[in-house]
Amino acid sequence: GTGVVTATPEQGDVEYLSPVTIGGQTINMDFDSGSSDLWVFNTELAAGSQAGHSNFNPETSTTFQLLQGASFEISYGDGSGAAGNVGTDTVNIGGATVTNQAVELATAVSSSFVQDTQSNGLVGLAFSKLNTIKPVQQKTFFDNAIATLPIPVFTADLRHAAVGAYEFGNIDSTKFNGSLSWTDVNATSGFWQFSSQQFAVGTGPTMNLAGGQAIADTGTTLMIADPSIVNAYYSQVQGAVNNETVGGVTFPCAAQLPDLAVDIGGNYMATVRGDDINFSPVDAAGTTCFGGLQAGTAGGLQIYGDIMFKSQFVAFNGGNNSIGMAPHQ
Numbered sequence: 526g527t528g529v530v531t532a533t534p535e536q537g538d539v540e541y542l543s544p545v546t547i548g549g550q551t552i553n554m555d556f557d558s559g560s561s562d563l564w565v566f567n568t569e570l571a572a573g574s575q576a577g578h579s580n581f582n583p584e585t586s587t588t589f590q591l592l593q594g595a596s597f598e599i600s601y602g603d604g605s606g607a608a609g610n611v612g613t614d615t616v617n618i619g620g621a622t623v624t625n626q627a628v629e630l631a632t633a634v635s636s637s638f639v640q641d642t643q644s645n646g647l648v649g650l651a652f653s654k655l656n657t658i659k660p661v662q663q664k665t666f667f668d669n670a671i672a673t674l675p676i677p678v679f680t681a682d683l684r685h686a687a688v689g690a691y692e693f694g695n696i697d698s699t700k701f702n703g704s705l706s707w708t709d710v711n712a713t714s715g716f717w718q719f720s721s722q723q724f725a726v727g728t729g730p731t732m733n734l735a736g737g738q739a740i741a742d743t744g745t746t747l748m749i750a751d752p753s754i755v756n757a758y759y760s761q762v763q764g765a766v767n768n769e770t771v772g773g774v775t776f777p778c779a780a781q782l783p784d785l786a787v788d789i790g791g792n793y794m795a796t797v798r799g800d801d802i803n804f805s806p807v808d809a810a811g812t813t814c815f816g817g818l819q820a821g822t823a824g825g826l827q828i829y830g831d832i833m834f835k836s837q838f839v840a841f842n843g844g845n846n847s848i849g850m851a852p853h854q
């Protein structure tokens with residue numbers, strides 16, 4: 526069957542949380558199309574790390590089974606990470622159910638996860654080749670569910686400061702304008718990766734980023750793009766500065782931010798709304814704001830995170846490894 530769950534933004538759209546039922550226990554988790562481990566806060570974690578979180582208890586699940594000798598260790602591009610043991614259990618996401626899903630029980634998590642008490646783990650939705658479980662790599666929820674879904678797709682409908690949805694096995698055409706533009710992804714990296722070689726700032730000319738590549742990553746808050754894009758963009762924003770102390774580009778909160786259009790696989794220019802690029806104030810007075818568009822390394826992989834998803838409805842097709850996009854309804 527299909528599955529649909531709410532995607533509720535944390536304060537400031539830092540991440541989006543969705544209910545996941547593991548062995549009958551419902552836990553709010555962060556769906557991440559940029560990684561491939563399903564790991565959860567749990568009762569094996571040190572009490573200090575458990576504090577404030579919903580913690581899965583493998584002992585009270587009648588369907589949990591330890592995967593003897595299995596472990597995981599994951600680190601994310603922002604330096605955060607988690608590690609621990611592994612079991613299997615029945616995982617139900619809005620009705621879409623997998624009976625033998627690898628559930629990774631963190632015994633160590635980095636401070637950024639401990640501090641974010643709204644989030645109790647991640648559901649990795651990239652390709653299973655990125656799963657970190659050893660000695661035998663395991664499959665993602667989507668990989669395990671795909672054969673049972675009416676269509677081999679999940680969709681992300683993320684909104685600014687409003688409740689959206691993740692859906693498995695169905696594309697709700699009431700959620701986007703017009704029709705989806707489809708692009709083949711290159712799954713070799715394990716990410717939902719596509720070429721992104723052109724961009725335009727506001728009503729300006731289309732500019733080239735030869736060889737540009739990007740991933741669609743619901744687990745990343747911002748939009749990490751090539752410095753050439755970032756510089757071209759903020760050259761159009763009065764008062765934008767690269768603020769070393771804050772760790773990225775800031776500008777006056779009153780600044781008028783242009784839209785940014787980015788190429789998706791050569792088939793579609795996805796427009797990211799300028800006001801979504803005004804991410805958050807960095808000072809109490811709300812005078813200076815932090816940009817939702819920040820620079821990655823020149824020539825590196827670009828990460829189109831939640832800032833893009835707030836403007837674009839995205840369908841992930843695991844049947845033919847493609848991504849569909851259209852502006853939100």
Ligand SMILES: Cc1nn(C)c(C)c1CC(=O)Nc1ccccn1
Binds near residue numbers: 560604605744745
């Ligand atoms: C890949 C990457 N490089 N850099 C600099 C960043 C910020 C990323 C994205 C990233 O770390 N995303 C993430 C973090 C925690 C949990 C899930 N996803």
